[in-house]
Amino acid sequence: MSTSVIYKSAPLYELIMRALYGRHYGARYQAIAEQIPTGASVLDVCCGPAVLFSRYLRDKKVDYIGLDLQEGFVAKLGAQGGRGQVWDLRDERPLPTADIVVMQASLYHFLPDPAPVINRMLQAARQNVIIAEPIRNMAQSNIRIVAAIGRRMTDPGSGEQASRFTETTLDACLAVNEVKETQLIAGGREKLYVIDATKSVSTP
Numbered sequence: 001m002s003t004s005v006i007y008k009s010a011p012l013y014e015l016i017m018r019a020l021y022g023r024h025y026g027a028r029y030q031a032i033a034e035q036i037p038t039g040a041s042v043l044d045v046c047c048g049p050a051v052l053f054s055r056y057l058r059d060k061k062v063d064y065i066g067l068d069l070q071e072g073f074v075a076k077l078g079a080q081g082g083r084g085q086v087w088d089l090r091d092e093r094p095l096p097t098a099d100i101v102v103m104q105a106s107l108y109h110f111l112p113d114p115a116p117v118i119n120r121m122l123q124a125a126r127q128n129v130i131i132a133e134p135i136r137n138m139a140q141s142n143i144r145i146v147a148a149i150g151r152r153m154t155d156p157g158s159g160e161q162a163s164r165f166t167e168t169t170l171d172a173c174l175a176v177n178e179v180k181e182t183q184l185i186a187g188g189r190e191k192l193y194v195i196d197a198t199k200s201v202s203t204p
């Protein structure tokens with residue numbers, strides 16, 4: 001299995017994400033940044049090239065750690081004032097702790113059973129877990145070729161990612177937790193959930 005080209009280069013990743021999200025590109029990061037208090041410690045899992053940190057949390061003086069499978073995405077985080085680590089989120093070891101734990105546009109990588117990674121995020125968060133996930137996707141397109149491109153574009157090196165969430169399946173997945181707030185963001189393409197980690201129980 002080979003990693004999709006979109007995950008091999010930070011500039012290419014950004015270019016493709018900008019093309020996919022159009023004028024809503026910045027809003028998807030801004031919506032998350034607004035949920036993060038100044039001075040908080042932040043763990044961003046599946047951080048990609050850490051655009052959230054380098055552009056949208058710049059003025060918030062956060063203590064930021066980004067984890068991702070791709071070394072090319074996390075290698076330069078130290079030079080930007082954060083910390084980056086190569087980490088496979090499928091590993092069962094506990095995650096570094098932080099006030100706020102974020103995962104954006106990545107929960108589908110853990111289908112069909114995202115509960116273990118959500119539990120590890122809840123255990124790592126001292127305050128909130130923020131999950132923002134696409135609910136409208138190329139990979140769900142009725143046009144076969146578009147759907148196939150969507151699936152192939154998002155192989156992190158462990159195989160094509162065929163499954164995606166809809167709003168209904170995402171709501172059902174996260175409903176067992178203490179959800180404080182939900183919002184549709186990025187023109188309705190993603191749904192954001194703020195989960196109170198202090199009140200949420202881990203499910204087996």
Ligand SMILES: C[S@@+](CC[C@H](N)C(=O)[O-])C[C@H]1O[C@@H](n2cnc3c(N)ncnc32)[C@H](O)[C@@H]1O
Binds near residue numbers: 045104106109
């Ligand atoms: C669509 S990108 C989202 C990146 C970033 N959160 C954003 O919204 O810009 C998904 C990211 O998840 C990472 N990823 C996929 N599976 C992973 C795993 N098992 N462990 C760590 N990172 C993973 C990929 O390398 C990629 O950077």
